[in-house]
Amino acid sequence: MDLRSLVPGAAGLAGVAADALVLVVAGSEAQQTLEPPLAALLAESVKAGDFELKPGRTLYVHRPAGVKAPRLVLAAAADASPKAFKTAVAAALGALKSLGVRHAAVAFAATAKEEGAAVLDDRHAEALAMAVADATYIYRHTKPSAPEGAKLQKVSLVCDKAAANTLKKSLARGQAIAEGVTLARECANRPGNHCTPTFLAEQAQALGAQFGFKVEVLGRKEVEKLGMGAFIAVAQGSEEPLRFIVLRYEGAARGTAPVVLVGKGITFDSGGISIKPAGEMDEMKFDMSGAASVLGTFRALGELSPKVNVVGLIAACENLPSGRATKPGDVLRSMSGQTIEVLNTDAEGRLVLCDALTYAERFKPAAVVDIATLTGACVIALGGQRSGLFSPDEELAGRLLQAGEAALDPAWRMPMDDEYDEALKSNFADVANVGPRGGGAITAAMFLKRFTKAFRWAHLDIAGTAWKGGAAKGATGRPVPLLTHFVLSHAR
Known part of the structure; x- marks a missing residue:
């Protein structure tokens, strides 16, 4: 599995190029951190009752308006912790499992508990690696009839430029542990x-x-x-x-x-x-x-x-x-x-x-x-x-x-x-x-x-x-x- 950090361009998350954008959402005010197309989509989905900000809830949206990625999955996290992030990512990847997604970009929209605190850190990167490994693992050795499994080949963690190098190292550590x-x-x-x-x-x-x-x-x-x-x-x-x-x-x-x-x-x-x-x-x-x-x-x-x-x-x-x-x-x-x-x-x-x-x-x-x-x-x-x-x-x-x-x-x-x-x-x-x-x-x-x-x-x-x-x-x-x-x- 190819795991990398990804710095969004001027268009932000809405402009991320991937087969699917996974947006992990923690906190009712999380949409305030998003650009208009995604903020509006999140607010409308919650208002319509299609998506709830409760742990384990996901919503799949095909070709969302104003978003470059042809597939979007909203996944609710209990809070901004690495554990909650991992659980939400696992649920989102489950929603994509039967689709033809080869590259998924994962982003985190959350309200930091402490003012000035970074939402994403090295623990989130490692948690992502573990969630991906678990979601894509299929035992085959004595079961040749096992399903082909996910087509997913690449996962990117969307982050700002300042955190990219740190998260890159953390993703590598997480991937090594996942291999073990x-x-x-x-x-x-x-x-x-x-x-x-x-x-x-x-x-x-x-x-x-x-x-x-x-x-x-x-x-x-x-x-x-x-x-x-x-x-x-x-x-x-x-x-x-x-x-x-x-x-x-x-x-x-x-x-x-x-x-x-x-x-x-x-x-x-x-x-x-x-x-x-x-x-x-x-x-x-x-x-x-x-x-x-x-x-x-x-x-x-x-x-x-x-x-x-x-x-x-x-x-x-x-x-x-x-x-x-x-x-x-x-x-x-x-x-x-x-x-x-x-x-x-x-x-x-x-x-x-x-x-x-x-x-x-x-x-x-x-x-x-x-x-x-x-x-x-x-x-x-x-x-x-x-x-x-x-x-x-x-x-x-x-x-x-x-x-x-x-x-x-x-x-x-x-x-x-x-x-x-x-x-x-x-x-x-x-x-x-x-x-x-x-x-x-x-x-x-x-x-x-x-x-x-x-x-x-x-x-x-x-x-x-x-x-x-x-x-x-x-x-x-x-x-x-x-x-x-x-x-x-x-x-x-």
Whole structure:
């Protein structure tokens, strides 16, 4: 997709040359900022009841009088915020989806909240890029009958000359993040018989070849040598070979402590011996969304080339029942040396992550963030709007929360009181892999905390945000935007 900033000529918005003009409107006084043809059209549409200044409302006008663009879409935004702008743009692009529009120009008519404040800023530009990517994405890999999709090839953000260079850079950043989101969605949407641990390793190697990342893929023998007993225990019920994937992006000086991203890569999760109910078990192909988000973030880094060092760790395998599968009551020895009593084989994500977290120590990281579709309890707590954020480190938690808000990919910090750790006591090992049902997302985080004493650490539970079910079933690509902003905040 070609994304550019566009400075209107003397004729203003009415003279913009494009197949379609998308006019996002925020505030009842927005028409005061428009030239007469558009101001009159907006006022008449509202007066006639054809268009309402309510979020999500759109109006398509074919060959509007006095406007050069042959198509006009009015889209109402709740306010002038980037979030409201993104929602309105998405609605407008939906109205154009079945038309022959190849170039759309997007403009924003809004009353600034503060006198002299610019309506458009870099966050709006990034929001536009994300809205366009989402509106034009269609999964095709195993569905050759999928519709052709939008003909849209170019989108311009209309702005004044003073803001053009800044918005151009922001559009490029947004497009890079959107590319990462798309890669994450593509990986997660593929069924388990296509997206295997080997496939994830191949995707990492392809990124390495494209952008010059260092990529190392470890198999069963190498993982056994490292002593990753918890990871191996999850993988041993499947015929698919496990893969431990290490990616290195080196954009800063050698010796600069890296940010380490650790992704859960369970390419299909049946629950193992503690097998899940059949209903919606197909959605367990999305259980590698943490791994997909690491790959997506590296895709964005490859495009942006920030001055920061980043390591990506992905522990990839399947969790299936078989004669070799781990059983409830088994005791495992993790890479850290801590022993784990398996009370539920469906609490497998924390088992692969704990060994990956121990492996992260060797990089002497500035910070470690693990990303996992870890618990249904987090879905109950937060739904599908915000990812769960767990960290004992105030500064790190604040940085991640800020990154999420900036990226329109928000998280919510959850508690980690020491008392929650009591639920993980075991009579037969150093720790049990699950506690009681209450506070399940928190006790899962407390389990992981035991393996993070050597570094600053945070955990993102994305079980509610990584994919959607029902008629809109599919991966979201979250939290690639949050992670990319977080990594960029460390650039020098």
